[in-house]
Amino acid sequence: MRPAKDFFAPLAVGAPAPVHEVPARPARMIHFFDPSNPKMAAKVPDMVGTVDVLLGNLEDAVKAESKEAAREGLVRIGRDTDFGEHTQLWTRVNALDSPWVLDDLTTLVTEIGDTLDVIMVPKVQGPEDIHYVDRLLAQLEAKAGIERPILVHAILETARGVANVEEICGASPRMQGISLGPADLAADRRMKTTRVGGGHPGYLVRQDPVAGADGTPDYAGERPHFQQDLWHYTIARMVDACAMHGIFPYYGPFGDIKDTVACEDQFRNAFLLGCVGTWTLHPVQVDIAKRVFSPTAEDVAHARRVKEAMGDGTGAVMLDGKMEDDASLKQCLVILELADRLAATDPELAELYAQKEA
């Protein structure tokens, strides 16, 4: 293990110094596109400014025969596109045990390393995977003369990764965040589902049977039942691990593109539990993510009222029949900090939050 005094030392001579605090840039939606798909690639310039993150995906969902075309396509997009001030460019490289990842990292860092903000690493099993990428990135950054460190984002999609999630989050100052990868995680855990994220109608709890006329339980009678959230445990664990290490948690893919209602529910559950964003796989999911991962004007207005009522931030007050104190104020400050950060880059939100104040 690296001693604490070396944690922030560059891992190669000439590599940029690691960041001490991960920048809290808006990343409500990490929008996936396949750089080898000409129709999708052509849409990228027009999506700049409409999404927080554009992610050129090289891993799953890109055919084996298109891996090189995807890598080359991403290099072209990275070189030719002006991403403006507010849209970041990320990539998801192939898995560390694949034959493509070394070329992915070498090519992307040396060709477009100045433009790439974050590299998403799939199927991370433990801190050793992050250490490998960390050192290699430092060597490549030094070789390419890159002046700010490229950050790393891990996907939580193996049982071993979940067991090691705290160590993964703290493995390097490059760690920007973690996304839930429900599809691969389900397979690795041997869950008996066949979906990409979202719920399952079979995962439910049912109310106890009521007594029939003869006093015995009526097992066959109608009983309310409620679908449960398959991902609650993992998301909550991921959120805690990220918060502990000062990095950011994200929901991952929701594969039922047509079911925008359930997609919004899944995104909102993740937002309420502490996630800062999600993946969007199709343009139809972008506005859902924007809506869900931005606090509502009502929440912002309420948070401002609590802050105002709490004065120096200590003690207890009554507001609209509810007790507010130091702890509820802290929750309100989380909302206000997020609202300020988003309003700084999103004029529509800035106006919405200002209107509510007036």
Ligand SMILES: CC(=O)SCCNC(=O)CCNC(=O)[C@H](O)C(C)(C)COP(=O)(O)OP(=O)(O)OC[C@H]1O[C@@H](n2cnc3c(N)ncnc32)[C@H](O)[C@@H]1OP(=O)(O)O
């Ligand atoms: C488990 C995991 O690893 S999840 C992450 C990996 N998966 C992905 O990245 C999937 C990314 N998304 C996609 O591949 C596609 O959206 C699909 C396959 C799901 C659906 O694609 P299509 O059948 O073409 O969808 P649809 O016909 O509704 O597309 C409408 C338009 O939006 C475009 N489009 C679709 N997805 C995207 C996207 N992610 N980004 C930009 N444009 C897109 C299509 O090219 C099409 O363009 P056109 O109007 O010029 O023809």
Ligand SMILES: O=CC(=O)O
């Ligand atoms: O990569 C994402 C997943 O769900 O698997």
Ligand SMILES: [Mg+2]
């Ligand atoms: Mg996966």
